[in-house]
Amino acid sequence: MRHLLFPLLGLSLLAGPALAQTAPDTPDAVAPRPWFRPRHLILQTAGGMGMVAGGVGYSFWRDRTEADVLVGYVPKKHAGSALSIATLKLLYTPYSVPLGEKLTLRPLTFGPYVSYTHGTINDEERGQYTKGYYWFSTDTRVGVVLGGRLSYNRPTSAAGRSHRVSAYYELGTNDLYVVSYFSNSNFRSLSPVDILTLGLGIKAEF
């Protein structure tokens, strides 16, 4: 897997300057939708956001920015207790690359996320710890993701709404892994790959 990661990342970064002339797809301008109506549905696995996570997302600023809200689930057999994970993810897409009529590639998407885990075994009870006993939060994680996406452009709806279906991958890490990496003064003991996570998912516009 290690051997795959860097070519994948490198490809995303290199493809950028060469193909940056294309603007992201224009969002549907025909039928104004109510502000609360999400733009897409999401189904994701892993990336620290659940064995299965589902959610909805909004897009802004000519489709370059997205805000995704996910609720994920991890069964007890994989973590010692059944966990539910709520995640808010922001993504920025600097450019996209049309690959023919049907396909669009977004070589680079990145952004921060924050997640909250419910259902941990040792869930700080009131008065259990003195203030500052553990400096970090057990349940709240913040992190970053960086990935890419391939979209299949299905015909737009009668109302002019785009119906793209996209598959994406996201490499990420979180605050505790970053702290682990940087507390090794010589940076040799842990490799950057040690602190990476991978998430895979599908987004369907509707």
Added chain:
Amino acid sequence: MASFSTFSSWRRLSLAAAATVLFSGCELLEFSPNDFRGPEDLTNLTQKNLDKLAAKPLPPGDTLRFVFTGDSQRFYNEVEALVASVNQQPGVSLMVVAGDISDFGLAREMRWVAERLNRLTIPYLTVIGNHDQVGNGRASYEQIYGPLNYSFVYGDTKFIFVDTNSREYNFNGRIPDVPWLQGQMQDLQGARRQVVMSHVPPQDGDFDQNLTPAYTRTLAEAPKLAFELNGHRHSYSIGEPFEDGVTYINSASFERNEYLIVTLWNDANDEPQFRLKKVSF
């Protein structure tokens, strides 16, 4: 026909190879930082190390030498340096780690330490620390290392490892498990001396103060106790804090770049005796 089947078997092989690459990527496909799935060779490490120990038995009557350390949390450089140093030590049978393998109770951290400690030429055994119980750490520890309370006999010595991280159970009155400890102390199982190791020492505020008298009495009344080993405080100390004849030895953490070599034997009256040697690395 033969060439076709060769081709298809090659294809099957390459498919299997691709699948292996994908599934080794499963570690990357992490469901949550609390997700403890991982490679089989980094699970059940306590039992695996006990099996290694059993394969190199110590003849009865022999002096036992072992390495004592604790609190490896987040000190990955130091783990590597410690392993290199311990591997140079002649005549040591095992290493014991007094808890806090991890800092955040995450499975990945425990594996980062385990991958490095697995390069030891001698078996090593651990007891759970308070940091190993953060979040779902207790379940991760059980998955990667093993039981929270356990004992084993090696040569003439019975080792008893007990979870004393009372605060992590919000002082529920059952940790440490004193009745279990009493049973272990009373049954020597053919050994001629006993060693108890736990993470939080009984004189610490993170130890359930309601259980301190019963716990320390159990140690004081034990037939052949050499000493109790603790971690948690990150610096070396030795003493009799309860003035009851029981010696408590605290390990330095990995970041202090030192460990202890403990030599243990029984004197002419069959009473346990020990000597400590501090090693810097």
